[in-house]
Amino acid sequence: MTTLQPTPAPTTVPGLPPLAARVRAVPSSVIRDLLALIERPGVISFAGGLPAPELFDVEGARASFDAVLAEAGPRALQYSPTEGNRALRDAVAARYTERGLPTDGADVVITTGSQQGLNLLATALVDPGDVVLVESPSYLAALQCFALAGAKLVAVPSGEDGVDVEALAALADRWAPKLLYTVPTFQNPTGRTLDLANRQAVVAVAERHGFRVLEDDPYAELRYSGEPVLPMAALTGPGRVVSTGSFSKILAPGLRLGWVRTDPSVRAGVVVAKQAADLHTSTVDQAAAAHYLAAGRLDAAVDRTRQEYRRRRDALLAGLPAALPPGSRWTTPDGGMFVWATLPEGWDTTALLPRALEHDVAFVPGAPFFPGDPQPSTMRLSFTTYGPDAIAEGTRRLAAALAG
Numbered sequence: 169m170t171t172l173q174p175t176p177a178p179t180t181v182p183g184l185p186p187l188a189a190r191v192r193a194v195p196s197s198v199i200r201d202l203l204a205l206i207e208r209p210g211v212i213s214f215a216g217g218l219p220a221p222e223l224f225d226v227e228g229a230r231a232s233f234d235a236v237l238a239e240a241g242p243r244a245l246q247y248s249p250t251e252g253n254r255a256l257r258d259a260v261a262a263r264y265t266e267r268g269l270p271t272d273g274a275d276v277v278i279t280t281g282s283q284q285g286l287n288l289l290a291t292a293l294v295d296p297g298d299v300v301l302v303e304s305p306s307y308l309a310a311l312q313c314f315a316l317a318g319a320k321l322v323a324v325p326s327g328e329d330g331v332d333v334e335a336l337a338a339l340a341d342r343w344a345p346k347l348l349y350t351v352p353t354f355q356n357p358t359g360r361t362l363d364l365a366n367r368q369a370v371v372a373v374a375e376r377h378g379f380r381v382l383e384d385d386p387y388a389e390l391r392y393s394g395e396p397v398l399p400m401a402a403l404t405g406p407g408r409v410v411s412t413g414s415f416s417k418i419l420a421p422g423l424r425l426g427w428v429r430t431d432p433s434v435r436a437g438v439v440v441a442k443q444a445a446d447l448h449t450s451t452v453d454q455a456a457a458a459h460y461l462a463a464g465r466l467d468a469a470v471d472r473t474r475q476e477y478r479r480r481r482d483a484l485l486a487g488l489p490a491a492l493p494p495g496s497r498w499t500t501p502d503g504g505m506f507v508w509a510t511l512p513e514g515w516d517t518t519a520l521l522p523r524a525l526e527h528d529v530a531f532v533p534g535a536p537f538f539p540g541d542p543q544p545s546t547m548r549l550s551f552t553t554y555g556p557d558a559i560a561e562g563t564r565r566l567a568a569a570l571a572g
C-alpha cells in the first residue's frame with residue numbers, strides 16, 4: 169500500500185548554521201509531494217492538472233524559435249531588459265484590451281511563469297507581519313510566496329459564488345489587510361468563477377478598506393461555456409487591482425512565460441524584485457513567444473485546446489454521478505482545469521486516496537488547499553490530462569474504489 173508522507177522538513181547539520189527561519193517555517197507543498205508519489209504508470213490520475221502535451225503546438229514553437237534565431241541571431245541570446253520583450257508586452261496588453269481592460273505594453277512586466285509574478289508581488293507589496301487575505305480553499309503555491317514574505321495569512325470563506333463578500337468586509341474591518349489574493353476565474357482548486365456583481369462588491373470592499381487585490385488569472389482564456397466576465401482590474405482605478413497572467417495554460421508551461429499587469433507605482437517595486445531574482449526572463453523564449461503571437465498562431469491553438477478540454481470536462485462531469493457516493497456535490501466549471509467535489513459529511517478523502525491508488529486512479533484530497541479549517545470530505549479532480557475514454561475509465565475506477 170502507498171503511504172503518503174510529505175517531504176521531510178529541512179534538518180540541521182551539526183557545526184553548520186540552520187536554514188533561514190523563513191524557509192524553516194514554510195513547509196514544502198504537500199500537493200507537489202503527493203503528486204510525486206502517485207504519478208506512476210497505469211494510474212489514471214485526476215490529481216496532476218498538467219496541460220495536455222498532445223495539444224502543444226510543437227511545430228509552431230519550432231518555427232518561431234527558428235525564425236527568431238535566424239533573424240535576430242546573437243541578439244536573441246543576449247541579456248535583455250528586466251521588464252521584458254516589448255513586442256510580447258504589447259501583445260499581452262492587446263489581449264487585455266480585447267477582454268475589456270484597456271492596457272498599454274508599458275503596464276506589463278514579463279515574468280518567468282506567473283508563479284514568479286506572485287513571488288515578485290509578495291516581495292514588492294508585503295512586509296513581515298502584514299495581513300494577506302486569501303480565499304479558502306486557495307492555490308497553495310501562492311500562499312507559500314506570501315508566507316515566505318512573512319505575511320500573516322487570514323482565510324476568507326468562499327462559497328458557490330467565490331469569495332463571501334460579507335465575510336470579506338468583516339475580516340477587512342478586523343485585520344486591516346494589505347492585500348487580498350484571489351483566483352477569480354475558474355479557480356484552482358474549485359473551478360469556480362466570481363461573477364461580475366461579486367467582483368464589483370469585492371473591489372468596493374477593497375476601496376473602502378484601502379487594500380489592494382491580487383487577481384491571479386491564468387485560466388481566464390480557457391472558457392468552454394458561458395460568457396466572459398470582465399477582469400477585476402477593469403472595475404476600479406489604476407493600482408487597486410494588480411493582475412498576473414500566464415502562457416502556461418494556453419501555450420506551454422515549459423516556456424515559463426507569465427506576466428504582471430499593474431500601474432507604475434507597483435511596477436517599480438516588481439522590477440527591483442525581478443532584477444534581484446533573475447535580471448530578466450529568457451530573451452530567446454520571450455522573442456519566440458512574441459513571434460508566435462505575431463504569426464497569429466496562438467488564437468488557433470487556444471481554440472483547439474478549448475474544444476478538446478470542453479470534451480474532457482464533459483466526460484468527467486458525465487462520469488461523476490455514478491462514481492461519487494449519493495449526497496456528493498461538485499462544481500460544473502465553465503472553463504479551466506478543475507472540478508471540486510464534496511462528499512457527504514464523514515468522508516475523508518485523504519484516507520480514501522490509498523484505496524483509490526489500489527484501483528489505479530488518483531485525485532488530490534481537498535484538505536491541503538485550505539489555509540484555515542480544512543474540509544476533509546473534498547477533493548480536486550483535473551480533467552485536462554486524458555482523453556474522454558480514459559476519463560470515463562477513471563471515473564469507473566473511482567466508483568469501484570469508493571464502493572470499497
Ligand SMILES: Cc1ncc(COP(=O)(O)O)c(C=O)c1O
Nearest residue numbers: 281282283307351356414416426
Ligand atoms: C492559480 C494559479 N496561479 C499561478 C499558477 C502558476 O502558473 P505558471 O507559473 O505556470 O504561470 C498556477 C499553476 O498551476 C495556478 O493554478
